[in-house]
Amino acid sequence: MRIILGVSGSVAAYRACDLARELMRQGHQVRVCLTDSAQNFVTPALFEALTGQPCLVDTFDEPDRGRMAHIDWARAADLVLVAPATANTLAKLAHGVADDMLTTLAVASQAPLMVVPAMNPTMYSSPGVLQARGILMDRGAEWLEPSTGDVACGENGQGKFPPIEVIVHEVQEVLSRSNQLAGQTVLISSGPTQEPIDIARYLTNRSSGKMGAALARAALRMGARVIVVAGPQRARLPVEAEIIPVQTAIEMRDRMVEMAPGADWIVGVAAVADYRPASPSLGKIRRSSEPLQLELLPNPDVLAEAVAAARPGTRAIGFAAEVGDDPEVIAGKLERKNLSAIAINDVAGAETGFESETNQITLQFRDGERIASEKMSKSALARWLFEQALSRS
Ligand SMILES: Cc1cc2nc3c(=O)[nH]c(=O)nc-3n(C[C@H](O)[C@H](O)[C@H](O)COP(=O)(O)O)c2cc1C
Incomplete structure (x- = not known):
């Protein structure tokens, strides 16, 4: 070139x-x-x-x-x-x-x-x-x-x-643009969610959305149509992707479920908050010297619900932010969410996981097979992930 x-x-x-x-x-x-x-x-x-x-x-x-x-x-x-x-x-x-x-x-x-x-x-x-x-x-x-x-x-x-x-x-x-995903629609959930406590405060997490952005770029370079349902993330998403901005886990679930029937691939990389405040205050909670109790409700399993709404044959890959990993626990998640594979991400490492430029994952498939990637840039890893999943079809 x-x-x-x-x-x-x-x-x-x-x-x-x-x-x-x-x-x-x-x-x-x-x-x-x-x-x-x-x-x-x-x-x-x-x-x-x-x-x-x-x-x-x-x-x-x-x-x-x-x-x-x-x-x-x-x-x-x-x-x-x-x-x-x-x-x-x-x-x-x-x-x-x-x-x-x-x-x-x-x-x-x-x-x-x-x-x-x-x-x-x-x-x-x-x-x-x-x-x-x-x-x-x-x-x-x-x-x-x-x-x-x-x-x-x-x-x-x-x-x-x-x-x-x-x-x-x-x-x-x-x-190295390719057409390996030409004609296919890749639906990605990306970034953190924000769960309101009151009009000024929310619960969230450290997800930067970099891995979601890298997956979107990789899929575009492989010829796919890419839809990203994105929480309020810092990492910029590629302009060629169709971006659906959301704030809460419930909004993310609704939009993922709505888009899932048109998808050939669903990749759940968003760090969805596990819980949300039960009754967010419509005003601003005032400071007082008394302890404050927040009641939290469990959020829906966004990826599992999106996969349930998808066509049979849709390939679904989830990211699991684990500290250490147990193949049995992962196998359980694969079954429960009906996924083709889980990318296990060790978020405890300094150069892997949240906010870092690099990442390392282990892909575990439904039949129990596992492949570990090298530590590489998030964009290289995104390409690797699609290629691994494609090589098993
Ligand atoms: C010793 C020295 C080192 C410099 N290093 C940088 C640098 O690393 N990055 C930068 O943006 N500007 C740096 N500058 C300033 C640019 O050289 C300056 O803004 C210049 O107008 C850039 O022109 P250009 O963009 O046409 O090359 C440096 C200037 C000097 C004198």
């Missing part, structure tokens, strides 16, 4: 050399475009030597005389990858500014856009960057979250350029 690698003026620009080499090792053609600022860190000559291709900087650079490079390269690209992407370049990409070669190429290309931000953590959490993130993701761009840790300026936080293998994996994911 043909990748345009845009490098902007981040201290992480030198990492783009290894990235270019690794992408080439995977069989891709890589053509590099630098911003002016990037030239303070790396040179066109370096990338030309590494890639064997001309490297563009100026909007009027024209390696093939008479052929406008910004159009030529943009048309030929299968992916525009901006890595590292500075706060400045991200803002320009979000607003369609085309005042240098890199941003002009991005505007001129219809290829998917993937950005890999790298910057100081304060910059990364600034309103302008957050707004650019929202705009680009709403437009369907792939936004790879930077890693958390010590950054070049000595601060600690989110903003580090991710490991090369993580970026390469994401690139492979975006480029």
Whole structure:
């Protein structure tokens, strides 16, 4: 595949050399475009030597005389990858500014856009960057979250350029669209639920919705129509998915049951609250020095009810947030909810489960067979899960 690698003026620009080499090792053609600022860190000559291709900087650079490079390269690209992407370049990409070669190429290309931000953590959490993130993701761009840790300026936080293998994996994911789920509808429940206590307060849990978003993206890349019944989650869902927002477990159950008859797959990854306050107050409960008792009622089993409403043959996969796991207990859940498989998620691990970027699951099928995944990014894991389930049909 043909990748345009845009490098902007981040201290992480030198990492783009290894990235270019690794992408080439995977069989891709890589053509590099630098911003002016990037030239303070790396040179066109370096990338030309590494890639064997001309490297563009100026909007009027024209390696093939008479052929406008910004159009030529943009048309030929299968992916525009901006890595590292500075706060400045991200803002320009979000607003369609085309005042240098890199941003002009991005505007001129219809290829998917993937950005890999790298910057100081304060910059990364600034309103302008957050707004650019929202705009680009709403437009369907792939936004790879930077890693958390010590950054070049000595601060600690989110903003580090991710490991090369993580970026390469994401690139492979975006480029390896398949039609394995073409013509099929995948219904996903995602995120936490919020159970009102009064008009200002609610009970909820730590689910970020990242795994649900990753499953939605993976199913879309495999050609499916995707419907997500989503609680109030922080992770952004892909724009190509049909999103049904809900707040409570009861709302989630109602919408899942309504959509289930049209689904070929049902994936229950939402962290549905087990209980809800019995009689939420219509006003705001006042503070007092007396203890407050909250009566809680059990919530419905959203996934079990959705599966019961589905057509025979619908494949149903549930996620079980377990601390440690017992195959007998899982087998019981499989039976009770009438599922094809359960993805057992150890939420006690630091790099697995709630809020983390990575995850590791064990899939247990109805016949008792179990397959454990490696620890990988949630998007890689989502693809793995669908492929495992498909390989058993
Ligand atoms: C030493 C140094 C390191 C920098 N590192 C970053 C960085 O990692 N991320 C970022 O967004 N900006 C960084 N900047 C600021 C950008 O280079 C600056 O905003 C520039 O205008 C970006 O231009 P470009 O987006 O066209 O490359 C750095 C600046 C300097 C002087």
